[in-house]
Amino acid sequence: GLEGRWLMRAAAIGPATSVVQLSDRTAEHAAERMRVDFVANASHELRTPLASILGYVETLQDAAGEEPALRNRFLGIVFDEARRMERLVEDLMSLSRIEADKFRLPSTRVDLAASAREVCATLATTHGDRGRDIVLDVAADVPEVTGDAAQLSQLLHNLVGNAMKYGRAGTPVRVSLTPREGLACLVVADQGDGIAADHLPRLTERFYRVDAGRSRSLGGTGLGLAIVKHIVERHRGRLDIASEPGVGTRVTVALPAAAAPAVIKA
Numbered sequence: 371g372l373e374g375r376w377l378m379r380a381a382a383i384g385p386a387t388s389v390v391q392l393s394d395r396t397a398e399h400a401a402e403r404m405r406v407d408f409v410a411n412a413s414h415e416l417r418t419p420l421a422s423i424l425g426y427v428e429t430l431q432d433a434a435g436e437e438p439a440l441r442n443r444f445l446g447i448v449f450d451e452a453r454r455m456e457r458l459v460e461d462l463m464s465l466s467r468i469e470a471d472k473f474r475l476p477s478t479r480v481d482l483a484a485s486a487r488e489v490c491a492t493l494a495t496t497h498g499d500r501g502r503d504i505v506l507d508v509a510a511d512v513p514e515v516t517g518d519a520a521q522l523s524q525l526l527h528n529l530v531g532n533a534m535k536y537g538r539a540g541t542p543v544r545v546s547l548t549p550r551e552g553l554a555c556l557v558v559a560d561q562g563d564g565i566a567a568d569h570l571p572r573l574t575e576r577f578y579r580v581d582a583g584r585s586r587s588l589g590g591t592g593l594g595l596a597i598v599k600h601i602v603e604r605h606r607g608r609l610d611i612a613s614e615p616g617v618g619t620r621v622t623v624a625l626p627a628a629a630a631p632a633v634i635k636a
C-alpha cells in the first residue's frame with residue numbers, strides 16, 4: 371500500500387527527509403482538497419433542486435394552489451426535483467458503501483451473463499420511450515467472476531444506462547460479454563454524442579460532466595462513472611473508455627475470472 375511506497379522512497383532519497391515529507395504533504399493536501407471539493411459539489415447539487423422545491427411549494431401555498439391546472443404542473447415539478455434529490459442521495463450512499471468495502475474482497479461467484487440479461491431487460495422497458503434497442507451478445511464460454519452481485523449489477527446498470535442516455539435515438543446499444551485469457555470482458559457501445567479526448571481522463575471523477583445541463587436533463591447525477599470505477603477497482607478489474615465525438619462511445623470492463631490466479635493473488 372501507500373505506506374510501503376513511502377518507506378521505499380525515504381530509503382532511496384536518504385537523509386534528505388524534508389524532500390520526502392514535502393511530497394507526502396502534497397499528496398495529503400490533494401486528498402484533503404478532493405474531500406472539500408466533493409462536499410462542496412454534493413451540497414451544491416442537493417441545494418439546487420431543494421431551492422426549486424421550496425420555491426414551488428411556497429407558490430402553491432399562495433394563489434397558485436387554488437388553480438387546478440397550475441397546481442398540477444407545479445406539483446409535477448416538485449415531484450421531479452424530489453426524485454432528482456433521491457437519485458443523488460442513493461448514488462452518494464452507493465459510493466460510500468463501495469468505498470467502505472474497498473479492502474474486503476468480494477467472495478461470491480457471479481454469473482455476469484445472467485446479470486446482464488436482467489439489467490438490459492429492465493433498461494429496455496424503462497427507456498423504451500426513446501426508441502432504443504439493446505442488443506445483448508453473450509459468448510457461450512464466458513467465465514463466472516468472483517464478485518459482489520449487487521455491485522456488478524449496478525455497474526452494468528450505470529454503463530448501459532449511459533449508453534441509452536447519450537446514444538442517438540433510433541440507434542441500438544450493443545452489450546457484449548466474451549472470455550479473454552482468464553478474464554470476463556464486458557463491452558458497452560453506443561452510437562451517439564461521443565466524448566472529446568480531453569475529457570476522457572476525467573470522466574470517472576465525482577460530478578465531472580462534459581455537459582452538465584444535458585446530464586441533468588437526462589436525469590444524471592454525475593456520479594455514475596465514479597461508482598463504476600470504484601466497483602471495477604474493488605473487483606481488481608480494468609476499465610477502459612474509448613470514444614469519438616459525434617460517432618459513439620465504447621466502454622470495456624475486464625474482470626478476473628473466478629478461480630483464476632489473478633483473483634487468488636489479489
Ligand code: ADP
Pocket residue numbers: 528532533536537560562563564565573578579580581585586589590591592593594595596618619
Ligand atoms: P451522468 O450522471 O452525468 O451521466 P456519469 O458519471 O455516468 O454521470 O458520466 C459522466 C459524464 O460522462 C456524463 O455527464 C457525460 O458527459 C459523459 N458520458 C458518460 N457516458 C457517456 C456515453 N456513453 N456517451 C457520451 N458521454 C458519456
